[in-house]
Amino acid sequence: MRTIAILNFKGGVGKTVTTATLACLLAKRKKRVLAIDADSQGNLSQYFGVEPTEDDTCTTMELLTSGAGYYPDFVTPTCIDDVDVIPADIRLLAADVDATVRGEAHRDAIESLRLALEEDAGDPDSYDYLLIDCPPALSTACAAALIAADEVIIPIRLDAFSTGGMSNLVFQINNMRRINPRLRVRGVLVTQYTKTEEERQALEVLQNSPLPVFQTVIRFSKRVCAGTFAKMPLVEFSPWCAAAQDYRDLAEEILREDGEGRGKA
Ligand SMILES: Nc1ncnc2c1ncn2[C@@H]1O[C@H](COP(=O)(O)OP(=O)(O)O)[C@@H](O)[C@H]1O
Numbered sequence: 001m002r003t004i005a006i007l008n009f010k011g012g013v014g015k016t017v018t019t020a021t022l023a024c025l026l027a028k029r030k031k032r033v034l035a036i037d038a039d040s041q042g043n044l045s046q047y048f049g050v051e052p053t054e055d056d057t058c059t060t061m062e063l064l065t066s067g068a069g070y071y072p073d074f075v076t077p078t079c080i081d082d083v084d085v086i087p088a089d090i091r092l093l094a095a096d097v098d099a100t101v102r103g104e105a106h107r108d109a110i111e112s113l114r115l116a117l118e119e120d121a122g123d124p125d126s127y128d129y130l131l132i133d134c135p136p137a138l139s140t141a142c143a144a145a146l147i148a149a150d151e152v153i154i155p156i157r158l159d160a161f162s163t164g165g166m167s168n169l170v171f172q173i174n175n176m177r178r179i180n181p182r183l184r185v186r187g188v189l190v191t192q193y194t195k196t197e198e199e200r201q202a203l204e205v206l207q208n209s210p211l212p213v214f215q216t217v218i219r220f221s222k223r224v225c226a227g228t229f230a231k232m233p234l235v236e237f238s239p240w241c242a243a244a245q246d247y248r249d250l251a252e253e254i255l256r257e258d259g260e261g262r263g264k265a
């Protein structure tokens, strides 16, 4: 099982779209995927039509406060074959409130996901990919994700504010490596690309930086926003828009690097 956190402390950069779309595309390539919603806004869950009810006990909040519970107990199947989700809603904010009043519970919550996944290591029936959609802040759930993950994908938009925030992000990831030495940046993923001159220049700067950058760049497509109203994953809602095609290339790039590729999609 490969655990990948989709992270950027900036909102609106495409973390959730990337998580939902990659989950579907990896599943289409016969991988078993678990998508964990670590954002209290619950957008990832909504893309998959999973919206926890008030008394639902199968959410990321319960997983984090279960004391390293058996994580498959918190999983909900989705409308997409081979994609399951651990959903989240606004109650996940309670994990942070808890953290401020009860330090020890906070530490346990942060550790719980890693411990839960460790128990599963080596099980041939477990998931191939576990994708964690992180919130735009270093919250309890985000810290839990970074301690459990093997890799981080960093979606960014090529504007001055996003690229400026990268050094802080890399600092935080390096900091986490003291607790989770496995953690590495898998790649920076450019999203919502419109090919302006400024973006072209920013892309060149990024590609010449020491950070790994995915070869695939995700183009801006109006259909992505339309899909949020339909609350459907992009590859189901608009499989042939430019962004969906680029995400297919991204899935192939990832599979190829993982030794599972079949050449360009
Ligand atoms: N490739 C794209 N083309 C056009 N709009 C996009 C693209 N990727 C994301 N968006 C839009 O940007 C907004 C933020 O995306 P989202 O994935 O929710 O970001 P985050 O999770 O980082 O906050 C959404 O309205 C989404 O529809």
Ligand SMILES: [Mg+2]
Pocket: 015, 016, 017, 039, 043, 134
């Ligand atoms: Mg999001």
